[in-house]
Amino acid sequence: MSSLLNKLSSSLSNTESEAISKTNNLEKIESYNGESSDSDIQLNTNGAPVEKENPLGNNIEYISLAYLIINGVIGTGIFATPSSILKSIGSVGASYVLWVVGFIIASFKLLVYSEYSTYFKNRSGGDVTYLEQAYPNPPFLVPTTYAAVSVILSFLNSSAVAFGQYILTAADVEVTTWKSRGLAAGVLAFVCIIAALSTKWSIRISDFLGHVKIITLLFIGITGLVVLGGHTSIEDPKANFRNSWEGTTTEPNNIANAIIKVSFSYGGAFYAFATVSELPEHKRFKGYTRVVPAAFFFIFVTYILNVTAYFAGAGSIKEIKSSGSLIASTFFTNVFKTKAATKALNVLVAIAAFSHLIVAVVAHSRALRECGRQGVLPFRDFWVSTKPFGTPIGPIFVIFIVNLVVMIAPPAGDAYNFIVDVGAYSGYIFDFQLAVGLLLLRRQRKKAGLGYQGFRVPLPVLVLQILFQLFVLIMPLVPPKNKNGSLKGSDVSFFYATYCLVVYGLLAACFAYYVVWQFILPKIGGYEHRVETFQLENGELGNRVVSVKVEDLEEWDRTHVAGNKLSTLEPAGTKVEVKDLDEDVIAVDHPINVKY
Structure with missing residues (x-):
């Protein structure tokens, strides 16, 4: 040889x-x-091949990359979750701790992604690519499992549903399940069509709406500072900051729920790393090790400003806890005391949901395409081809169908919340595998005589990320301390850990299929x-x-x-x-x- x-x-x-x-x-x-060309080296030679000439094109620049992070992370979370986080954790002081700690932990995950991106500068797909290379053995196990789970759980419709709800509210139309779902299905179809026709225009729309989102967040944050300064009709804007630790919970399940909600609000870094190869090659290292972290820090600053604004102007602690997902609307109503202001905010939140949906479709379509390029999915051309518009139409179609079914089929309430929880928990499992996988990849590269590519996550940071992911995976399994002694979940009326068991069952089914496909059938045949x-x-x-x-x-x-x-x-x-x-x-x- x-x-x-x-x-x-x-x-x-x-x-x-x-x-x-x-x-x-x-x-x-x-x-x-x-x-x-160490960035072209793939230690797992069963992995999808490197496409030196990207058939998807190079439609992303630094500004677009920043907005992939901003639009990916900032959906409706910051406008809706601060109330439920405060309700779960119990106090303003503890709530701030979670927002800060959540940012730190999310930053650790961002750094893990960044190191991966320096090794695979010519591969898009994010998680699917990195897991494929970090776990080469047993052959095909991780690609098969991730591909199956990704196709089944391609859930992006929370942003589409939120868009429908906020548009109906802004238009003074009664918000019903089917009205909001109808609008959600329409906007999902529109976004998928745009993403299928042109990546360039999808990115341009994302960039423009990102500007609107930033202006909205800064406006809320600055308004909150004005409220704290006593320049509005709010009588005692500092009331909620006194005795700020009063009411802090020590109940493990409540703490876990609050942490998961904060993690949800900071989630979305994946979207930028799903498009690595679409940034011009000479900009990739700087883009993913400087531009992306800078954009993420900006998000943290705006989040703290917005949370402070809510605590200052959205009412008493009790009122904030009961405001649910409408805390931003409550803040606008209390401060401006006009219906027009509240309507304007609802439109802006709908725009935030819409921009999040755009980058979500673009990013997930790249991940599904990489699953197809690995060779473990049937109908390879359907997944891999970029004809006729230079876009992954097959994966985009799958995203639309899966989300349409999940959006329409289950009844509102328990069933819908359960499906969303299943998708979120499976994501935490893969996050844990990514963190551990980086240690495995480093070991493989060292054995092969390869070094780093100019960026390395400090080992203590990586260990903390692994421990946090273990915490997030274990805590939802801890029984809640309900007053009546029941084991019902906080957002469902049945056994609290059902969604966790379903995820593990799905992974077990994937493993069983792998054993049959990789070992039993070849032995027989x-x-x-x-x-x-x-x-x-x-x-x-x-x-x-x-x-x-x-x-x-x-x-x-x-x-x-x-x-x-x-x-x-x-x-x-x-x-x-x-x-x-x-x-x-x-x-x-x-x-x-x-x-x-």
């Missing part, structure tokens, strides 16, 4: 081609000028799985998992590299005849991801 690689290297041009070297069983691509790379006519690259008879394995392994036969490999830029592949597969100029 080494002589074959040497022969291949000698045939490549010094100026235009790449040489392939093998170091500690790692396929490493280096240019002849000696500059290492006398074959083993192998991976080969295909290329569609728009340049899209992906993997397919093929079944090779045991008696043919030696010949297959000898003759296949990156989905092409070794005998067909030529210098980059040379048209290659590819045989024994599907009709829609075209020539590959040079191997991008070498597999043995």
Whole structure:
């Protein structure tokens, strides 16, 4: 094999081609000028291949990247959750602690993402890409599980439903379940159509609405400072800040619920990291290690200002706790005492939900496309193709269908809250795997003789992130201390941990399917799985998992590299005849991801 690689290297041009070297069983691509392309190295060679020329285009710049974070994190959470967080934790002082600690923990997660992005600068998809590379063994287990869970739990409709509710409220129309769901279905369809037609315009709309969202948050924050200064009709704006620790709860389940709500309000960093390869290559390192953290810190500042404004002007502690998701509206009503002001805020909150939905659809479609590129989902072209508009239409269609069903099928109340809880809890499990996976990836890179890519999360930060994720996973399982002794959940009328058990059951089902698919059926059929790379006519690259008879394995392994036969490999830029592949597969100029 080494002589074959040497022969291949000698045939490549010094100026235009790449040489392939093998170091500690790692396929490493280096240019002849000696500059290492470590960001193209994938230790898990069963992973989806690197697309050096991104078929999705490069439609993101620094400002768009910042707004992917801002619009991804700031949905309706900051306008709705401060009341329920205060109700769960009991006091203003403890509430502030949670908002600060929540930011710190969310920042740790952001740093984990940032380090991953430096290793895989040419891969989008976020979690799916990073988990694929961090857990190469057992082969296909993590991709199979994540792909199944991602397709089943692609829930984004909370923003769509919130949009419908706030628009109806602003229009003085009675808010009913089906009216809000009807508007939600319409806005979901509209966003999916825009995302399918043009990534550029989706991003432009996101950027514009991001400006509106920032202005809204700053306006609320500054208004809160004016209230505290005694320049409004609020009689005693500092009343809620006296005895600020009074009422703090020590009940574990309440604390866990409050932490989860804060985490929800800071969630959404994934959306920016799902589009890494769509930022121009020379901007990726700075973008994801500087621009993204700066935007996230700005979000923290606006959150503290907004929470302070609510505590100052939304009424007494009791009134704030009872205001529910309408705390922002209550604040506007108390301060401005006009119906027009409250209507204006409702429209602005609806815009915030709409902008969040845009980036959510864009980001999740990239994640689902990466699941398809790994080769573990059926109908590979449906997931991988970017025809005809340079967008992942297949994944966007799946997002629309899944969210439409989840939006319309379950009745309002318990069933809907249960489904949302299932999606959130599964996300926490993958967050835990990401944090642990970074330690595993570092170990793999060290064994392969590779270092860091200019950014590294401090080990204590990584350990704290792992411990926090364990806490978030364990605390919802702690029985609540209801006065009547029941084990009902806080937002459902049945067993409090049902959603946790459903998630673990879903993961167990995925594992069972994996065992049957990867071990039992091949044993019965006398074959083993192998991976080969295909290329569609728009340049899209992906993997397919093929079944090779045991008696043919030696010949297959000898003759296949990156989905092409070794005998067909030529210098980059040379048209290659590819045989024994599907009709829609075209020539590959040079191997991008070498597999043995």
